[in-house]
Amino acid sequence: xxxxxxxxxxxxxxxxxxxxxxxxxxxxxxxxxxxxxxxxxxxxxxxxxxxxxxxxxxxxxxxxxxxxxxxxxxxxxxxxxxxxxxxxxxxxxxxxxxxxxxxxxxxxxxxxxxxxxxxxxxxxxxxxxxxxxxxxxxxxxxxxxxxxxxxxxxxxxxxxxxxxxxxxxxxxxxxxxxxxxxxxxxxxxxxxxxxxxxxxxxxxxxxxxxxxxxxxxxxxxxxxxxxxxxxxxxxxxxxxxxxxxxxxxxxxxxxxxxxxxxxxxxxxxxxxxxxxxxxxxxxxxxxxxxxxxxxxxxxxxxxxxxxxxxxxxxxxxxxxxxxxxxxxxxxxxxxxxxxxxxxxxxxxxxxxxxxxxxxxxxxxxxxx
Numbered sequence: 001x002x003x004x005x006x007x008x009x010x011x012x013x014x015x016x017x018x019x020x021x022x023x024x025x026x027x028x029x030x031x032x033x034x035x036x037x038x039x040x041x042x043x044x045x046x047x048x049x050x051x052x053x054x055x056x057x058x059x060x061x062x063x064x065x066x067x068x069x070x071x072x073x074x075x076x077x078x079x080x081x082x083x084x085x086x087x088x089x090x091x092x093x094x095x096x097x098x099x100x101x102x103x104x105x106x107x108x109x110x111x112x113x114x115x116x117x118x119x120x121x122x123x124x125x126x127x128x129x130x131x132x133x134x135x136x137x138x139x140x141x142x143x144x145x146x147x148x149x150x151x152x153x154x155x156x157x158x159x160x161x162x163x164x165x166x167x168x169x170x171x172x173x174x175x176x177x178x179x180x181x182x183x184x185x186x187x188x189x190x191x192x193x194x195x196x197x198x199x200x201x202x203x204x205x206x207x208x209x210x211x212x213x214x215x216x217x218x219x220x221x222x223x224x225x226x227x228x229x230x231x232x233x234x235x236x237x238x239x240x241x242x243x244x245x246x247x248x249x250x251x252x253x254x255x256x257x258x259x260x261x262x263x264x265x266x267x268x269x270x271x272x273x274x275x276x277x278x279x280x281x282x283x284x285x286x287x288x289x290x291x292x293x294x295x296x297x298x299x300x301x302x303x304x305x306x307x308x309x310x311x312x313x314x315x316x317x318x319x320x321x322x323x324x325x326x327x328x329x330x331x332x333x334x335x336x337x338x339x340x341x342x343x344x345x346x347x348x349x350x351x352x353x354x355x356x357x358x359x360x361x362x363x364x365x366x367x368x
Contacts, residue, residue: 029235049089066347103181114184121194191281
C-alpha cells in the first residue's frame, strides 16, 4: 500500500487478503517493513533528559527483533514536561548526540526510528514507579489549576504567553529530532498529559480561546501540529497519539469517542498521517473495561469516521490476534508494549507462527 498526500487508498472494514501483518506500507517517503510498532514505553532511566546505553539496548534490540516502527518513549520538549526526573528529553541540543547513535542502530537493522514528543502537564514530576511514583518533584503546569487527583499538588494554569512557549518548544524539539535521525514524529496527545488536559472538559476549565468549546479546546493541539510540521521535512510522517475516551461513562462532559473522531478529521486536514489510538489517563476515577484488544474498536471507529490511518494498541499479545486486526481493516498498524518487554523478538516468532518468511539479522540467521 502506498500513501500519498495523507489519503489512504482504501479505508474499509472488509478483509483484504493482500494486507497482512508483514506486508510493507509506505507513508510519504518512509517505508515500514511490516505493521508492527514498538509502542513508546518510559524506561525511567535517563538523567537530565539524556539517553544512555540502556535506551540503545532497549530500542536497538527491538530493531534486531524485526519491528517495523520503533517509537522512543515520551520525550519531553521542556524540562518541566518530564513525567519523572528520569525521563528522556529533547529540550537542548546536547540531547541529540546519543539519540543519533540510537537511530543509526535502529535504521541499520531495518526498522524505522520514531520519537514521541511530549509534555506531561499536571502529571509531571513524579518519582519512578519502582520508587513509589509520588508526585511533587516540581511545579507542574496545566490548562487550569485543577490537580489530577486530590493528593496531587495544584498545577499552575498556563498563561497565553506560556502556551505560546510550549507550542514553540514542540517545534524546536521536532527540529532536534530530525537532526537526530528520527524519521517519524509522534505528538503525545493522550493519557492525561498536557495536550489531553486541554482537550478534555474535565481538566480544561478555561474561559479564553483555549477553553470552552470543542474548537477552543482543540486549539493547542492544532497549533502544536502546525509548529511541528513547520520543522518536519515533507517526506516524513506525522503521528498523533490520542486517548479515545476518558472512560467516564457517567460524566456527560468528559472526552468521548465521538470527540476523538471529530478531532481526527481536523488533524487529517492539518496534514497528520496516522492516529495512534489509546485511551484513558486523565481521570483518577476512570472505569476502564479491560479485555484483549480492548481499544481496537476505537481505532476502527476513528479509521472509518475520519478516513485516516490508525494504530491499534492495548493488550495485543499474539500473532494471530495482531494479524486479524490488520487483515480485517480494523487498523493499519498494531502497537505492542508489555509484550515487547517480555519478548523483544516478537516479530520473528510471529512470522514463523503465521508462515511468513522474513529477513533476519545475519548474526541471528543460525536460529531461523
